Structures are given as structure tokens and as C-alpha cells.
Amino acid sequence: MGLMGTGILKGLGVTLRHFIDTYAEDLKYILNKSGVQQPRPLRRQSPKNRGLVTVEYPRERLPLPENFRYIPFLVYDTEKQDDKCTSCGICAKVCPPQCIWIVRTEDPVTKRPVPQPKEFYIDTTICMNCGYCAEFCPFDAIKMDHDYELSYYPNQEPSARLVHDKARLTKPDTYHASIHPTDWRRELEDRAAEEAKKKAAAEAKAKADAAKVSGGAAPSGAPPAAKPAPAAKPAAPAAKPAASKSSAEPAADAPAAPSDAAQAGESQ
Amino acid sequence: MAEETTNPPPAETPAAPKAAPTAKPASPASAGAKPAAAKPAAAKPAGHAAPKGPPLATLTPELVQLQQQFGESVITPAPYVGVLVNDPSKLRDVMTYVRDQLGFDMLANATAVDYIKEGYIEVVYHPQRSKGGQPITLKVRVPRGNDPVAPTEVAVPSLTPIYAGAEFQEREIYDMYGVRFEGHPDLRRILTWEGFYGWPLRKDWHEPYYEGDTKPFDSRWPGGHHELAEERVPWADNVNYPPGFDPLNFNANPDAGLYDTMISGVPGVEEIASNGHAQRSPQFKGVGAAVPVLDRNYNNLADEEELQTDQIIVNMGPQHPSTHGVLRMVVKLDGETVTDLKLVLGYLHRNHEKIGERNTWLHNIPYTDRLDYICGIANELGYVITVEKMMGIKPTERAEYLRVIMTELTRIESHFWAIGFLLNDLGAFYTPALYFITERDLILDLFESVTGSRLMCNYMRFGGVSRDLTEDQLMHARQLAFDRIPRKIDELEQLLTDNEIIKARTIGVGYLPADRSINYSLTGPCLRAAGVPYDIRRVDPYSIYDRFDFEIPVFYGADVYDRYRVRVAEMRQSLRIVQQALNQLDQTKPGDIQAGKKAYNHRVPAGEAYGRVETPKGELGFYLVSDGGQNPYRYHVRSSSFINLNSLKEMTVGHKVADAVVILGSLDIVLGEVDR
Numbered sequence: 001m002g003l004m005g006t007g008i009l010k011g012l013g014v015t016l017r018h019f020i021d022t023y024a025e026d027l028k029y030i031l032n033k034s035g036v037q038q039p040r041p042l043r044r045q046s047p048k049n050r051g052l053v054t055v056e057y058p059r060e061r062l063p064l065p066e067n068f069r070y071i072p073f074l075v076y077d078t079e080k081q082d083d084k085c086t087s088c089g090i091c092a093k094v095c096p097p098q099c100i101w102i103v104r105t106e107d108p109v110t111k112r113p114v115p116q117p118k119e120f121y122i123d124t125t126i127c128m129n130c131g132y133c134a135e136f137c138p139f140d141a142i143k144m145d146h147d148y149e150l151s152y153y154p155n156q157e158p159s160a161r162l163v164h165d166k167a168r169l170t171k172p173d174t175y176h177a178s179i180h181p182t183d184w185r186r187e188l189e190d191r192a193a194e195e196a197k198k199k200a201a202a203e204a205k206a207k208a209d210a211a212k213v214s215g216g217a218a219p220s221g222a223p224p225a226a227k228p229a230p231a232a233k234p235a236a237p238a239a240k241p242a243a244s245k246s247s248a249e250p251a252a253d254a255p256a257a258p259s260d261a262a263q264a265g266e267s268q
Numbered sequence: 269m270a271e272e273t274t275n276p277p278p279a280e281t282p283a284a285p286k287a288a289p290t291a292k293p294a295s296p297a298s299a300g301a302k303p304a305a306a307k308p309a310a311a312k313p314a315g316h317a318a319p320k321g322p323p324l325a326t327l328t329p330e331l332v333q334l335q336q337q338f339g340e341s342v343i344t345p346a347p348y349v350g351v352l353v354n355d356p357s358k359l360r361d362v363m364t365y366v367r368d369q370l371g372f373d374m375l376a377n378a379t380a381v382d383y384i385k386e387g388y389i390e391v392v393y394h395p396q397r398s399k400g401g402q403p404i405t406l407k408v409r410v411p412r413g414n415d416p417v418a419p420t421e422v423a424v425p426s427l428t429p430i431y432a433g434a435e436f437q438e439r440e441i442y443d444m445y446g447v448r449f450e451g452h453p454d455l456r457r458i459l460t461w462e463g464f465y466g467w468p469l470r471k472d473w474h475e476p477y478y479e480g481d482t483k484p485f486d487s488r489w490p491g492g493h494h495e496l497a498e499e500r501v502p503w504a505d506n507v508n509y510p511p512g513f514d515p516l517n518f519n520a521n522p523d524a525g526l527y528d529t530m531i532s533g534v535p536g537v538e539e540i541a542s543n544g545h546a547q548r549s550p551q552f553k554g555v556g557a558a559v560p561v562l563d564r565n566y567n568n569l570a571d572e573e574e575l576q577t578d579q580i581i582v583n584m585g586p587q588h589p590s591t592h593g594v595l596r597m598v599v600k601l602d603g604e605t606v607t608d609l610k611l612v613l614g615y616l617h618r619n620h621e622k623i624g625e626r627n628t629w630l631h632n633i634p635y636t637d638r639l640d641y642i643c644g645i646a647n648e649l650g651y652v653i654t655v656e657k658m659m660g661i662k663p664t665e666r667a668e669y670l671r672v673i674m675t676e677l678t679r680i681e682s683h684f685w686a687i688g689f690l691l692n693d694l695g696a697f698y699t700p701a702l703y704f705i706t707e708r709d710l711i712l713d714l715f716e717s718v719t720g721s722r723l724m725c726n727y728m729r730f731g732g733v734s735r736d737l738t739e740d741q742l743m744h745a746r747q748l749a750f751d752r753i754p755r756k757i758d759e760l761e762q763l764l765t766d767n768e769i770i771k772a773r774t775i776g777v778g779y780l781p782a783d784r785s786i787n788y789s790l791t792g793p794c795l796r797a798a799g800v801p802y803d804i805r806r807v808d809p810y811s812i813y814d815r816f817d818f819e820i821p822v823f824y825g826a827d828v829y830d831r832y833r834v835r836v837a838e839m840r841q842s843l844r845i846v847q848q849a850l851n852q853l854d855q856t857k858p859g860d861i862q863a864g865k866k867a868y869n870h871r872v873p874a875g876e877a878y879g880r881v882e883t884p885k886g887e888l889g890f891y892l893v894s895d896g897g898q899n900p901y902r903y904h905v906r907s908s909s910f911i912n913l914n915s916l917k918e919m920t921v922g923h924k925v926a927d928a929v930v931i932l933g934s935l936d937i938v939l940g941e942v943d944r
């Protein structure tokens with residue numbers, strides 16, 4: 001065991017070193033305030049930091065990693081002015097606690113389903129933030145959010161509560177792009193690749209048609225360029241404007257949200 | 269591997285005709301079981317696999333020897349895996365032979381499956397050798413009966429005299445399935461409370477707010493409208509009261525039976541043991557299984573004649589920081605010395621296994637994170653490799669490496685936590701704990717940036733992992749593995765290992781020698797601190813652990829101090845593994861993290877498997893039965909924290925009450941896994 005008490009002294013040495021390291025680190029920070037260094041929370045949480053790592057939330061905030069996942073949101077395509085979700089229901093199936101509820105839109109005349117959700121609920125009280133819905137959605141229509149401060153006061157209006165309806169869930173794709181830049185880039189690439197493929201296919205088809213019937217190629221060759229997805233769209237417009245007007249919130253939210261997001265992203 | 273993997277060949281293969289006749293003799297034994305309704309082999313995936321004439325297991329040499337010893341009438345091959353002991357009354361003989369002659373000295377796992385269609389409950393045992401190797405599978409069937417409250421008529425002999433580790437597991441089976449165990453020393457409910465109505469893991473038991481047997485629930489899509497479960501008033505029509513139950517006039521004292529077992533001379537222990545379950549008392553109104561009436565004043569035990577000295581019973585917990593969560597230790601004290609100890613579990617019980625049987629195979633992965641939430645990724649690995657075994661798929665190379673890196677980082681992180689809080693229990697409040705939590709948080713930062721969450725990582729997938737590491741993340745991992753954590757482990761040792769106070773408080777405390785530890789099915793660092801080099805990464809390798817150069821640290825003190833030292837040594841070994849894996853990761857193809865196509869609707873071939881991994885706490889096993897459908901038919905978690913607690917009493921009795929806290933800390937339990 002050696003000399004009685006050496007172990008304790010060694011231990012005290014360790015605590016003393018921690019104590020000094022922390023102040024040394026802070027001193028460096030103060031001297032370096034000119035901005036040469038990384039922002040404080042980032043630096044504090046790096047493996048290289050030798051002192052204390054505490055960050056003074058909520059005054060200081062750690063930047064969230066892109067993959068961070070919290071309650072999902074629905075992506076609204078600002079370009080096409082349309083929900084990306086087609087109400088295919090896969091997310092509701094893969095959701096482990098089964099907290100997604102979807103009502104499909106029906107065409108008022110033909111009663112045929114329109115690929116757009118009429119209602120969409122996520123019961124965030126039981127959502128386990130697993131991220132499956134975002135992972136398995138074939139349309140990149142649902143993504144995991146970064147907003148983790150969801151508490152509300154009992155006297156707040158019901159829309160603030162924890163069962164999120166479609167209006168509350170919908171956020172513009174610009175917001176998605178701002179919090180998930182890598183994912184967004186991949187989406188754009190995917191989309192570009194798909195379009196290129198479609199175009200190539202259309203051209204090939206046009207060429208084949210042209211080869212077959214040299215006369216009828218032009219009229220049949222042009223429309224396929226916008227083939228499968230839009231096929232449903234022309235049918236929708238009747239329902240569409242009404243739908244997006246009646247649930248006016250997403251549109252109203254839309255401009256506000258991205259700037260919020262940008263702030264949240266930078267406010268570290 | 270040979271024995272535990274399922275036999276995928278369908279029933280139509282030439283093996284089937286052979287299978288059917290041999291399956292026959294199995295059924296008469298299970299008295300009430302409908303004589304093997306095996307014939308109308310329903311082609312539909314619905315229903316349990318057994319009636320389809322499932323493929324019989326190829327027996328391992330040990331099981332063949334067992335069959336020769338006891339004859340074919342006692343031991344017959346069971347469907348899929350292992351053997352069936354036809355007559356429950358022979359079970360003890362068979363198990364004694366298994367332990368003493370075959371050397372399977374440790375009961376890794378005991379659980380049950382409710383085959384409701386066939387009318388029996390199958391109790392499944394997995395004994396194993398502490399020297400290592402695959403466990404074997406033995407099964408016993410008892411008719412389940414249809415009384416929602418009464419336990420099974422036929423009792424299974426308790427294995428507690430043979431394997432002390434069976435005690436809690438049998439209580440769990442009794443609690444969940446209502447299987448009686450003859451000769452069990454303390455057969456009370458363990459995860460639910462005494463007085464709970466029904467047997468919750470039986471297939472016909474439904475909870476309030478019951479929605480459906482399997483997910484996905486129809487109500488969600490299409491056209492589903494949201495409703496809050498709690499708005500369906502708890503006392504409304506989807507809640508079934510037990511017959512005779514009056515919620516307004518309800519007085520139960522579920523603890524009476526518990527205290528009775530701690531007071532000698534009181535008919536309690538004996539009565540419970542001989543009846544298999546406590547008698548229903550006339551005063552007790554309603555609710556299900558019985559509770560002895562509280563007719564003595566437990567607050568004033570000194571007056572009791574049975575306790576001549578001034579022994580008192582003290583409840584520690586369930587909400588005391590030293591119990592590491594909602595664990596309740598009931599200790600009988602003589603002065604400051606613990607003379608008896610009972611655990612009350614289940615405060616965090618949510619019937620994880622029932623949820624797991626409703627979930628699809630994929631749904632279960634994030635749920636396993638919630639078992640032992642300190643080391644979620646390690647739990648995922650256990651589940652995922654078990655299912656992969658059943659599906660017969662293999663993850664990609666890169667995924668294997670990523671799995672190992674993440675799992676070993678989890679081990680380090682979990683040990684940091686364990687040691688920090690052990691120090692808290694010793695009275696060194698939070699200074700050491702916070703130092704180690706810092707390191708842990710840096711590891712969690714990596715988890716968060718890779719998987720999206722710090723604790724509930726949901727990282728593994730069947731055949732792969734969910735995300736690859738980017739360059740930045742790899743950098744972070746390298747910084748941790750090569751620089752920061754080695755330095756911090758040195759610092760930890762400097763701070764603690766030679767500290768005289770720590771030595772005085774821990775050496776010789778909580779002693780449990782190797783043979784007792786094995787008998788108690790103790791696993792993990794606690795077993796290795798008793799000198800048994802039992803680590804599943806070595807004795808039954810899984811994933812790619814056979815490629816790495818690492819040691820299994822072993823100490824021989826079998827006390828709290830050596831449990832601490834084992835953990836420190838293990839962290840160093842885990843670091844070695846992470847370093848090697850990070851170095852070898854370059855040889856794999858970036859981005860190649862998923863074998864096959866990513867799917868969400870897996871079907872697992874009918875069969876069963878017991879798969880296990882070494883988590884930071886010990887052996888985490890998953891016993892899964894598939895009927896070929898989208899959901900597991902049986903999903904059992906062999907939780908190391910739960911089974912390790914079994915031995916707490918023997919470790920603690922005779923020590924001071926302050927040491928009881930330390931001993932509990934040295935076991936390093938997590939209630940999320942204990943209670944499930």
C-alpha cells in the first residue's frame with residue numbers, strides 16, 4: 001500500500017489540476033475574445049478542451065449536429081407550392097409507437113384518393129424520436145426537426161399542445177435545407193439524377209418512336225418529359241388551392257420559419 | 269452456431285415426414301395439450317409455427333448424451349432447437365445431470381412461451397458452461413389452463429436448489445405466465461404487484477387501452493383520426509375490472525407477503541412455497557392473485573415475539589439516490605448490520621416484452637435502447653444479431669466495424685458512469701462522477717452527431733447500421749480513442765486506484781466467490797472480478813470480435829474493489845478494440861453500411877433463437893420465437909441487471925447498511941433493464 005495517504009494526495013493532485021485547467025481555459029478564452037477562436041460552446045465541448053465543459057444553457061447553446069433528431073415535421077415544397085407528402089402511409093406503418101395518424105384527401109367528385117394528406121397528426125407525447133418515419137419515407141416528405149423546446153403553458157391555445165396537426169407539422173423546404181444541408185444536397189442530386197434519367201428515357205423513347213413512325217414522334221415525345229408524378233397533379237388543382245388556403249397556416253408560417261431557423265442555426 | 273441457428277428448410281422438405289412422427293411423443297406428455305394438431309399444416313403465416321410440423325433440431329452431442337441417459341421417452345427433440353423434457357417431474361433429475369455430468373453449471377436464461385393455440389405454456393431453459401461455448405436448450409410444457417387468475421395446475425419443479433440464479437427468473441415466469449414452481453422459496457410476483465389481475469404475458473391478456481395484437485394498428489391509416497389514449501377515461505368501457513373488484517372500496521397491502529417472508533416463524537414463506545402462490549384471503553376484495561392479509565403491526569416489530577432482538581425492517585428506496593433508480597431494497601437490520609434483504613422490483617415495469625411481441629421486428633430496435641439506457645447501442649447489437657441469425661443475413665464489413673466501434677465506445681462510456689456513481693455511493697459526492705461524466709459526454713457527442721441522439725441511438729439495422737461516419741466524426745472518434753480517453757483512464761486510476769479510503773471501504777466488501785457467482789448466473793464484470801474469465805466476446809464470439817487482439821481482464825478478489833478494477837481494465841481493452849477497428853476501417857468501403865436493400869417489412873422465417881452479447885453489465889440475451897410473420901411471437905430479454913440482482917442478498921448479508929449501498933453500486937444495474 002505504500003505510504004499511508006499517498007493515494008489520497010495523488011487524488012487531490014488530480015482535482016487541483018482540473019481546477020487550474022478550467023481557469024486556464026477560461027483565461028485563454030477571455031484573452032482571445034477577438035474572435036480568433038471557435039465560439040465558446042463549440043470549443044468547450046471539444047475533446048481537446050482540458051478544463052470544465054459546462055455550457056450555460058439557455059444563454060449559450062450548443063450547435064446541434066445535422067443528424068440530430070427530434071419530433072418530425074412535414075416538408076412543404078415551396079417551389080411547387082405543394083405538400084411533398086403523398087399520404088402513402090409508410091411512415092405510419094414503420095412508426096414503432098404508432099403515433100402517426102393520416103387521413104387521405106379524396107377527390108370530391110370522383111371519390112378517388114388524391115396523393116395528399118387531408119389531415120396528418122403526430123402525437124408527440126408518444127413519439128419516441130426514432131427517426132424511422134424520415135428514414136423510410138420514399139418521398140423525402142417527412143424529416144426530423146431540431147426544435148426541442150416544445151413545452152407549453154396550460155392556458156395556451158390547443159394548437160400549441162403536443163398533438164401536432166398538419167398545420168403545425170408543415171414547414172417549408174427552405175427550413176429543411178437550412179438545418180439539413182447535407183441531406184438537402186443529396187436530395188437535389190437525387191432529383192437531378194432522376195430528371196436526367198427521365199429525360200434520357202424520354203429522348204430514347206422519342207427516338208424510338210421517331211424511328212418507328214417518323215411522323216407521329218413530335219406530339220408524343222413532348223409530354224412524357226413530365227410523366228409519372230405530374231400525372232396526378234393536373235387532377236389535383238381543383239382541390240389544391242382550396243386545401244392549401246383552408247389550412248392557411250403553413251403558407252403564413254412559411255416565410256417566417258426560415259429566418260427563425262437561420263437564427264437558431266447561428267445563435268450558438 | 270450449429271445448434272442455436274434455426275433450421276430454415278420448410279416443412280415440405282424430406283425432413284418433414286421424419287419430423288412429424290418424432291414430434292408425436294412430445295404431445296402426450298403435455299397432458300391437456302390438444303394431440304398435435306400438426307396435420308392441417310396451414311400454409312398461412314398466421315398462428316404459431318408448432319402445428320405446422322416444424323423442423324426438429326439437430327441435437328448437439330451433449331443433448332444426444334442426455335437422451336441416451338434418460339431415454340427417448342423422457343427426452344425428445346423439440347421443434348427448432350433443443351430438447352423437450354416430457355415429464356416435468358423429471359426435470360430436476362435431468363437438470364442435475366446437466367449441471368453435474370455435462371458441466372453446464374450456469375443457468376443463462378429461463379423463460380416461457382405461451383402457445384395458446386396448442387394449449388400449453390412452454391418453459392425454456394438455457395444452461396451454459398461457465399467455461400464457455402453455446403448454451404443448450406431444454407423445454408418443459410405445462411397445460412396453461414384458462415382461468416385468468418389461477419396459475420397453472422401442473423407445477424414445474426423449481427430449479428432453485430440446482431441453480432440459485434433461477435430464483436428471480438422463475439418468479440418472473442410465475443408473474444408473467446402464471447406457471448407454478450414447486451419448491452420455490454419465495455414465489456411471489458416480481459415485476460407486477462401482488463394482487464395484479466391475470467398473467468400479463470399470456471396471449472389472451474389485454475391491457476387497458478388495448479388496441480390490437482400486432483402493429484401496425486389499423487386505426488392509424490388510412491382515415492385515422494387522432495385520439496388521446498388518456499381521454500378514453502380510465503374507468504370507461506375498455507377497461508375490464510376483475511370480477512368482484514370495486515375500485516372505490518379497495519384496500520390491498522401488497523407488501524404483507526413481502527414482510528412476512530422476512531419475519532421468521534410467520535406462515536408466509538412456507539405457505540407460499542407449498543401452495544405455489546399465496547392463499548386468497550376472505551377479506552381481500554377482488555383483485556386476482558392473492559395477498560395475505562395484513563393483520564400485524566409491522567411498524568412495531570420490536571414487540572413481535574418472533575424477533576427477540578431489536579431488529580428493524582427498513583425500506584431503502586424506491587426513490588433514493590443510492591438505489592440507482594426506482595429500486596426498493598427492504599433490509600432487516602440488526603443494529604447497522606444487514607441480516608436479510610429483499611428486493612422489490614417493477615416500479616419501472618412497462619412490459620417491454622409484451623410491447624415487443626406486438627411490434628414488428630424493425631420496431632423493436634429503438635425499444636431495445638430503452639432497456640439499459642446507459643448502453644443503448646450494445647442492446648441493439650444483441651437484438652439485431654439474434655434476428656440476423658434467424659433471417660440468415662450478414663451485415664457488410666464496414667457495418668461490422670462500425671458496430672464494434674460504437675459498441676465498445678458504449679462500454680467505455682457505461683463503465684465511466686458505473687465507476688463515477690460507485691464513488692458517489694462511497695460518499696465521494698460528484699467530483700469523480702462529474703469528471704467521468706465529462707468523458708462520457710464526449711463519447712455521447714459522437715453518438716449524437718452520428719445517430720442523431722445521445723442515448724436512444726437507434727443505430728443498428730438488420731444487415732447494417734443506419735449511418736456511416738463522416739470524416740469529421742471519424743476525427744472525433746480518433747481523438748477520443750487515441751488521445752483523450754487513454755489519458756483520462758490514467759487520470760482516473762491516479763485519482764482512485766490507490767486511494768486509501770476507497771480501499772478501506774471496498775476491499776473484502778460484497779464478497780461472492782466464483783462458484784456461488786456462477787450458481788447465481790452472475791455475469792459481466794462482477795463475474796470476472798471473481799476470477800471467472802467469462803466474456804461472451806471470447807467464449808461465444810459474435811460479430812467480428814475474433815479479429816481483434818484484446819484480453820479479458822480477470823481479478824480474483826470477488827469484492828467491490830476488484831469489480832472496480834475489472835471495469836477499469838476493461839475500458840483499456842475496449843480502447844484497444846476501438847483503436848484496431850478504427851485502423852482497419854480504412855480497408856472497408858465507405859458508405860457500404862447496409863447489406864441488401866433497406867426494408868421495413870421484414871419477415872423472419874419460423875423458428876427460434878437465443879442470441880446474446882456481452883454488454884457492459886453482463887450477458888444480454890434475446891430469446892426470440894418467430895411464427896414466420898411480421899411480428900415476433902415471443903420476444904424475451906434476458907437482462908443481466910435483473911439476474912445479477914439475484915445475488916445481492918448473499919453479497920450483502922452481514923455487511924453494514926452503508927456497504928449495502930456500495931455493493932449495489934458495484935453491481936452496476938440499470939432499472940430500465942431490470943424492470944423492463
Ligand code: SF4
Nearest residue numbers: 085086088089091137
Ligand atoms: S410522410 Fe412520407 S411516408 Fe408518410 S405518408 Fe407522407 S409520403 Fe408517405
Ligand code: SF4
Nearest residue numbers: 095127128130131133
Ligand atoms: S420519429 Fe419515430 S416515433 Fe416519432 S413519428 Fe417518426 S417513426 Fe414515429
